[in-house]
Amino acid sequence: MLKLPIYLDYSATTPVDPRVAEKMIPYLVEKFGNPASRSHSFGWEAEAAIEEAREEVARLVNADPKEIVWTSGATESNNLALKGAAQFYAGKGRHLITMKTEHKAVLDTCRELERQGFTVTYLDVMENGLLDIDVFKAALRPDTILVSAMFVNNEIGVIQPIAEIGEICRSKGVLLHVDAAQATGKVVIDLEALKVDLMSFSAHKTYGPKGIGALYVRRKPRVRLTAQMHGGGHERGFRSGTLPTHQIVGMGEAFRLARLEMGAENERIRMLRDRLLKGVSDIDEVYVNGDLERRVPHNLNASFAYVEGESLLMAIKDLAVSSGSACTSASLEPSYVLRALGREDELAHSSIRFTLGRFTTAEEIDYAIRLLHDKIGRLRELSPLWEMVQEGVDLSTVQWAAH
């Protein structure tokens, strides 16, 4: 039997894999020691578990375990990377570059750095959501010290050309930070090959627990950071605070499973995503947002023209999805990511993000397809815009009464 509502919001968060939860529990109950305790076996046992997890995180991204620093999640990793590097290297220059489609954890941190006297360039992306390398090259300045580019976009799932960006940064002596919160387990990440200096990770987007993440800090060539959290000098002084052993064990196990299973899992999810895409593409005037080829397999972001997003979400309440328009707040503000792609407001208003995952089934996708057909048809019957378009009216020529 199909259980409703159907969860299609895996980019918001994923359930903890039962195998991960099982591995975590002993570290809450009997193996509760503080990994910083050096004087007894409780501490040694916890420390061993943490180092094993560190190895697993490093293995997924082909890095050295010594390059992994535990944090509370990708938001903290982004803060530590950007503020830590900018402040440490401020003597070299005070210019940073990022993209307009970055996650708020990067954009808002950049705003804070502007208040601290740094200058930040926010690059536009192309209509397909990808960074134009020529635009990026032109933005580099002699005083640029740091670039921050996300690996996979959280809304539209496009994969940025990190390898190319890294080559350019390295040749100019500029540090590169990559927010990889949405990338782990979805794309192959090889930090031996990629010229990336700092990379942020999160556990809960990859079937691990919430509240734990990591920052990769390259050792060769060595990257220095100004610590943002002071205290007992944990994590080689990069980030003080008692390590949450059970969370770390969970992240390690989640990343181990991702490494072992991502090949087969991504093919299965890609088939389901393509089934969903095929199933909705015979609805008139459906537009996919973002490049379809350079995209993670589990994301579909589509606009259903002439249907308003909030009423669509209301109509498909059996599906747990995200809308591109943040219209649950007072202001009807369309997604800044879709706006950055140059989508008109009405298409940005009518966009839905479907993100599939480990526990999505074909039966669920087929249910979603039927529901979308039914409800979009009904809402378009209600839509004066749809009626006008059917009559051949070009909506861009209409003089709308302002209100």
Next chain:
Amino acid sequence: MTYSVKVLDHYENPRNVGSFGKEEEGVATGMVGAPACGDVMKLQIKVGKGGVIEDAKFKTYGCGSAIASSSLVTEWVKGRTIDQALDIKNTQIAEELALPPVKIHCSILAEDAIKAAVADYKKKHSDHAAG
């Protein structure tokens, strides 16, 4: 966003959805809002003898509250004269549907739609409005 029972009822079972033929006798149209703002309402009234609204239809692009507001006014304007229809105020619509503060603009838009439809009727019939 949580909706009142009445909003949900109008959203699930909207009353008087559709359009009249443009050339039909006594039909007038009010179209308000803009796609970029996230809502557009089209209200049509069919006015008979003595300026009484005999029938009304709507189509709305917008959130559940906008759909419910326009569905409700199609029920309310029927049987009223065009001048009585102008007495319908957004506060009455908002009260009836228990709209939260962030959705008051939906009721204002519905009131504007009535005004626009009546204005369209008066414009079309200004030559022989005396009857």
